[in-house]
Amino acid sequence: MMDEQGRLLQSHIGVGMGALSGAVGMGHPHMGPPDGVDGGGGGGGKQDIGDILQQIMTITDQSLDEAQARKHALNCHRMKPALFSVLCEIKEKTVLSIRGAQDDDPPDPQLMRLDNMLLAEGVAGPEKGGGSAAAAAAAAVAGGANADNSAEHSDYRAKLAQIRQIYHTELEKYEQVRMACNEFTTHVMNLLREQSRTRPISPKEIERMVGIIHRKFSSIQMQLKQSTCEAVMILRSRFLDARRKRRNFSKQATEILNEYFYSHLSNPYPSEEAKEELAKKCGITVSQVSNWFGNKRIRYKKNIGKFQEEANIYAARTAVSATSSVHHGSQANSPNTPTSAGSSGSFSMPNPSDMFLGIPGMNGDSYSSSGVTPNIQSQVDSLRHVMSQSSAYGDGMAANQLYSPPAMSANGGWQDATTPSSVTSPTEGPGSVHSDTSN
DNA sequence: TGTAATGATTTGCT
C-alpha cells in the first residue's frame, strides 16, 4: 500500500517537477528531460523529498505550535510548488476518481422534461401563447361537449394562471437565491484559493466544488418546477375527470334514450349505428350513449320494480305513437300494446320472483326454473295482452299495475339477444325495426 | 343536509 503510493508519488514527481522546474528555479528551461529532475544532486533530491514527506506525515502528531512552524517551513521549501502539484495530481487520481462518475450530467434530462411540460402547459414560456396552448388542450379534452364548458374553461384558465403566477414569483425568489448562490460560490472559491496555498487544492477541484454548489442550488429550482408540474397535473386531472363535471342529460335526451330502451327491452343493445343515431338526437357522444345503456341495463335489472312505472310510461308512449301512425285504432290514445316490443324480450333477472310483480296471481317461485322461461313468456305475454286490452281506457295507474317486465334467464343476462323476434309478443306490430328507424 | 338519482370510470370477463 505504502509502497504503491510511494511509487506513484515518485513517478509523478518527475512530471510535477519537470513542469515547475522553471518556476522553482532549480533548473534551466532547456534542461534535459527526466534525468534533470534530480538536478546536480542526483539522489539528493530524492532525499529531500523523502524528508518533506516524512515531515508531512508526522505533522499531525505534533503540537499546534510545532505544526504551524513546520507548515511555514514547508511552505517556504523550494520543493513546495512541485510537491504541491504532485499531491494535487494524486488527489485527482484517487479521491476524485471515486466520485467522478456522478459528475457528468450536464443537460439533466429530468429538468428538461419538467421544462418541456411547463412550457407545454403554458406555465413557463411566453405569457399569452402558453395560455392558448393550455386552452387548446382543454378544448381538445372537452371534446364535442356542450357550449357551457366555457365557464369551466375560464375556471381552468384562472387556476392555471394562478399556478403560473405562483411559479413565476417563486422563480423570482429563486433568482434571488441564485444571486446569493453566486456570492456564496465566490466566497468558497476565494476560500479554496486561499487554502490552496497550504493544501493540495487544484483549480480543477475548485471548479468541481463550484459545480457541486451550483447543483445543490439548482436542485431547488428542480423542486420548484416539480411541484409546479404536480400542481398542473392535479388541476388537469380535476378538469379532465368527467365525473367531476357531470351534468345530467337533458330531459329530452333522457326521454329519447328511455324510449329506445323500453321499446327494445328484449334486446337493449343498440348497434353502433343506432348509438350514433341516438347520440346525434340527444346531443351527446356515442360513448355517453353506451354508458347510459350500460347503466340502464344494470340498474333496470337490479330493481325492475322501481322502473315499472317508467317502463309503462314509455311503453304506452311508443304504443300510442304506433297506433296513431299505423294502427286503425278507433281511439287515438288507446295504449294498445303498451309493452309491445318491451315485453316480448327475454330479459333475465337475478330474482325471478320480481319478474311478475305487476301480474296479479303470478308467483315467481313457480317459474324460477329457467327451463320454462319460453312457456312462461307466452303466458305472461298473453296475460299482459288481455289485461292491457281490458284496461286500455284506464288511466296511467292502471297501466302501471299491468306492466309486465320481460323474462330474464337464470344467468342474469339478456338471453337470445340476437333473435328478439323469436319471442314475439302478440302485438309486436311497431316492433323494434320501426323504432330503430323512426327514432 | 342527507339521500336518491345519475353519468362516468374501473375492473374483470369473454
Added chain:
DNA sequence: AGCAAATCATTACA
C-alpha cells in the same frame, strides 16, 4: 372490443 358489475363523484331533491 363490448359487456356486467362495482364504484366513484356529482347533481337533484325532499
